[in-house]
Amino acid sequence: MALTIISLIKQVPLPSEMRMGEDGLMDRTKAKSIINIDCQFGLEAGLQLRKQNPDARLIVCSMGPKSFEASLRTAISMGYDEAYLLSDRKLGGSDTYATGLAISTMLKHLGFTKESKDPFIILAGRQTSDGDTAHVPSQVAENIGIPQATFVESVKADGNGNVIAKRIIEGGYQMMKLPMPCVISLTPTGIPPRKPSLSGAIKARALKITTFGIEDIGLGTEKIGING
Amino acid sequence: MSYIDTVSTDVLIIGGGPAGLATSIHLADILKQRGQSARILLIEKGRSIGSHILSGAVIKPSVFKELLPEVDFSEIPFNAKVTKDRTILLTEKGAIALPFHLPYMSNNGNYTASLGQICRYLAVKAEEKGVEIYAGFAVDEILYKDGKVTGAKTKDTGLDHNGHKLENFQEGTRIEAKLTIFAEGTRGSLTKMLIKKFNLNKDRNEQVYSLGCKELWTVPEGNIKAGQIYHTMGYPLDNDEFGGGFIYGLNDNKVAVGLVVGLDYQDPTFDVHDAFQIWKTSAFVSKILKGGKLVEYGAKTLPEGGHYAIPKLFVDNALIVGDSAGLVAMPALKGVHLALRSGMLAAQATADALLNNDTSEKSLQQYETLVNNSAIHKEMFAVRNFRQGFANGLFIGGLHFGTQLITGGAGFFGRLRSHADYQTTLKLSELKKKPFKERFKGKLEFDKILTFDKATDVYHSGVYHDEQQVGHLQINDPEKFNAINIEQYGSPEQFYCSSEVYELHTNKTGQKEIRIHAENCMHCKTCDIKSPGEAITWVVPNGGNGPDFQNM
Numbered sequence: 170m171a172l173t174i175i176s177l178i179k180q181v182p183l184p185s186e187m188r189m190g191e192d193g194l195m196d197r198t199k200a201k202s203i204i205n206i207d208c209q210f211g212l213e214a215g216l217q218l219r220k221q222n223p224d225a226r227l228i229v230c231s232m233g234p235k236s237f238e239a240s241l242r243t244a245i246s247m248g249y250d251e252a253y254l255l256s257d258r259k260l261g262g263s264d265t266y267a268t269g270l271a272i273s274t275m276l277k278h279l280g281f282t283k284e285s286k287d288p289f290i291i292l293a294g295r296q297t298s299d300g301d302t303a304h305v306p307s308q309v310a311e312n313i314g315i316p317q318a319t320f321v322e323s324v325k326a327d328g329n330g331n332v333i334a335k336r337i338i339e340g341g342y343q344m345m346k347l348p349m350p351c352v353i354s355l356t357p358t359g360i361p362p363r364k365p366s367l368s369g370a371i372k373a374r375a376l377k378i379t380t381f382g383i384e385d386i387g388l389g390t391e392k393i394g395i396n397g
Numbered sequence: 398m399s400y401i402d403t404v405s406t407d408v409l410i411i412g413g414g415p416a417g418l419a420t421s422i423h424l425a426d427i428l429k430q431r432g433q434s435a436r437i438l439l440i441e442k443g444r445s446i447g448s449h450i451l452s453g454a455v456i457k458p459s460v461f462k463e464l465l466p467e468v469d470f471s472e473i474p475f476n477a478k479v480t481k482d483r484t485i486l487l488t489e490k491g492a493i494a495l496p497f498h499l500p501y502m503s504n505n506g507n508y509t510a511s512l513g514q515i516c517r518y519l520a521v522k523a524e525e526k527g528v529e530i531y532a533g534f535a536v537d538e539i540l541y542k543d544g545k546v547t548g549a550k551t552k553d554t555g556l557d558h559n560g561h562k563l564e565n566f567q568e569g570t571r572i573e574a575k576l577t578i579f580a581e582g583t584r585g586s587l588t589k590m591l592i593k594k595f596n597l598n599k600d601r602n603e604q605v606y607s608l609g610c611k612e613l614w615t616v617p618e619g620n621i622k623a624g625q626i627y628h629t630m631g632y633p634l635d636n637d638e639f640g641g642g643f644i645y646g647l648n649d650n651k652v653a654v655g656l657v658v659g660l661d662y663q664d665p666t667f668d669v670h671d672a673f674q675i676w677k678t679s680a681f682v683s684k685i686l687k688g689g690k691l692v693e694y695g696a697k698t699l700p701e702g703g704h705y706a707i708p709k710l711f712v713d714n715a716l717i718v719g720d721s722a723g724l725v726a727m728p729a730l731k732g733v734h735l736a737l738r739s740g741m742l743a744a745q746a747t748a749d750a751l752l753n754n755d756t757s758e759k760s761l762q763q764y765e766t767l768v769n770n771s772a773i774h775k776e777m778f779a780v781r782n783f784r785q786g787f788a789n790g791l792f793i794g795g796l797h798f799g800t801q802l803i804t805g806g807a808g809f810f811g812r813l814r815s816h817a818d819y820q821t822t823l824k825l826s827e828l829k830k831k832p833f834k835e836r837f838k839g840k841l842e843f844d845k846i847l848t849f850d851k852a853t854d855v856y857h858s859g860v861y862h863d864e865q866q867v868g869h870l871q872i873n874d875p876e877k878f879n880a881i882n883i884e885q886y887g888s889p890e891q892f893y894c895s896s897e898v899y900e901l902h903t904n905k906t907g908q909k910e911i912r913i914h915a916e917n918c919m920h921c922k923t924c925d926i927k928s929p930g931e932a933i934t935w936v937v938p939n940g941g942n943g944p945d946f947q948n949m
Contacts, residue, residue: 213565216565217564360563360564360565361565361865362565363554363555363565363566363567364554364555364567364863364939364940364941365533365567366402366551366567366568366569366570367402367404367440367531367534367551367569367570367572368402368403368404368570369402370531370533370534371404371529371531374529
């Protein structure tokens with residue numbers, strides 16, 4: 170009955186090097202890339218949860234082109250165990266609705282549904298530096314049909330199958346208790362992301378990243394990509 | 398995830414510069430030829446290969462053909478072939494080009510290059526040959542067993558300024574290696590510890606250094622041609638300051654400029670970065686930079702002690718290569734080709750040691766023997782007394798050099814000694830001549846078009862340091878520092894630092910203290926070298942920190 174901690178991340182251009190392409194979409198090709206800062210805090214939150222659950226399985230997931238593998242490997246070098254990438258040309262140009270749908274379809278395909286017997290928790294960053302919408306974590310929660318807490322600074326397991334989340338609101342904090350499975354999105358105000366370890370980096374380089382296309386996870390084309 | 402991580406390798410190479418990379422490439426080749434297999438792990442403290450690489454550079458290319466015989470020479474990212482090469486006697490308003498080359502200063506057949514680009518290329522080759530390269534990792538501890546080197550450990554991360562563990566503490570990884578190659582570059586921090594522990598500089602001259610400040614510029618077409626190189630002597634240095642400027646025309650209307658000054662100068666207020674800015678205002682240099690734009694800045698020290706300052710290069714299970722070994726040939730300050738060659742020779746000795754399962758000192762002596770019989774020795778031995786001759790000024794140095802030229806390097810006085818750079822600084826009260834700021838009064842307002850203050854230059858180096866770590870610049874004895882470095886020497890740290898790390902702050906009651914802005918650190922090591930009384934120790938910061946040179 171080990172806990173699975175799933176972190177959703179996005180690779181983004183270094184904020185100082187962003188450019189807008191001619192088609193109104195981000196031109197990511199020329200800038201250096203990093204893991205989106207909020208997502209890094211999400212990754213660290215997952216690693217902190219592991220301290221309470223040493224047997225936890227840590228999974229990192231992303232949706233994007235093959236170049237996102239670099240970020241997935243960085244997450245592994247921080248301490249994650251497995252990495253999954255949803256990558257398909259047809260997903261290019263997706264807005265947050267389509268992205269949320271696609272990611273939750275992949276998670277369901279991996280066995281993470283609201284009926285799952287084994288406990289899991291999905292962590293994400295609050296928002297991205299190249300999108301700034303903060304939509305996707307909530308979209309994922311709604312698609313899977315599980316509770317969510319956003320703008321969370323820190324999250325702890327209570328030992329009874331719930332998590333206690335410290336949420337940032339105007340003027341202070343709100344303490345929330347959610348049953349797992351649930352989705353938590355992290356603000357960049359909590360524990361800063363740890364640096365990779367060398368042994369982690371060596372493990373990351375050798376690791377096979379499982380890549381899915383939309384057919385693999387059973388996702389139709391009507392609601393994704395530019396159409397979505 | 399394990400908590401005290403250990404990684405095992407056959408060979409650990411500390412440093413991804415030309416020496417470390419050449420060692421890894423040649424070792425991989427030899428092992429393949431012999432059907433031997435061994436794990437080669439190379440770690441680099443910079444964010445990526447090239448991030449901490451800085452050189453002029455004008456490189457002698459022949460050793461590259463030996464290192465990469467299977468590669469077409471045109472594939473190696475050299476820049477422009479040297480077409481015009483002049484030594485300039487510089488004054489503020491004028492310049493006289495010498496009609497001849499000084500001995501050992503000819504660059505016929507050499508190429509300008511960005512050493513960073515070359516290293517990136519070498520890294521690609523190394524990885525193709527199976528070398529495992531990990532950048533962004535710093536080792537701050539040598540591992541020992543029974544008094545012998547057994548590897549190194551990466552730095553613990555996630556510590557606050559006082560060294561207390563934070564929530565995101567990450568223990569460093571222990572790397573256990575049969576053989577460790579120290580390729581840390583100039584004034585390597587672990588190499589320094591190794592030399593001290595095993596007394597590797599016994600009977601050697603003190604190693605002495607120069608500090609070079611460099612800028613990469615893009616200039617209008619026609620200002621300078623690619624392949625045109627100049628070395629300047631004179632302005633703004635006086636008779637007591639050893640060094641000069643360089644101007645290297647590169648492809649795509651880029652030019653590399655810099656000033657390199659020996660750190661044995663006596664004036665505690667001398668400032669190499671500022672002297673570099675003043676050098677640019679000379680008529681000759683400013684004409685070349687006119688209408689141009691600053692692209693990058695960086696600084697680095699160079700070991701100049703020569704043959705007599707090279708430490709013993711081997712101990713049980715460890716070898717030293719490149720700048721860490723002091724392998725730079727004067728007067729042209731050429732170390733890249735020597736670094737490569739030392740790496741190749743280290744690779745030979747390493748391959749044999751692994752084959753015979755004997756990485757002891759006795760077995761590794763082969764490396765030093767190879768070096769002593771190689772072109773490295775030939776080049777450095779001929780100029781073994783060059784740098785020391787200049788300890789008493791240019792004129793005397795010139796005389797010494799003259800005697801050395803006609804005696805195959807011996808000179809009339811035999812082996813000349815050197816003094817450590819931190820010992821040559823005079824106290825404020827002892828300085829007889831005008832201090833730096835007075836000498837250049839009126840020239841120290843930087844216009845941010847041609848000349849730049851340190852902070853602006855530092856911005857152009859891409860420098861970054863994690864906030865959560867212990868400050869990596871350590872004042873060994875703060876009380877002594879205040880009494881001596883500040884009171885008696887006027888805190889030369891604020892002047893000799895290439896990157897405005899050290900700020901002398903005087904509060905309302907007149908009390909002075911030094912404030913350390915470690916986040917600016919260029920990793921040049923000048924403070925570790927020049928601080929009076931050896932008051933400062935440079936410790937390696939977190940991996941991935943420091944400058945992020947793109948094309949330096």
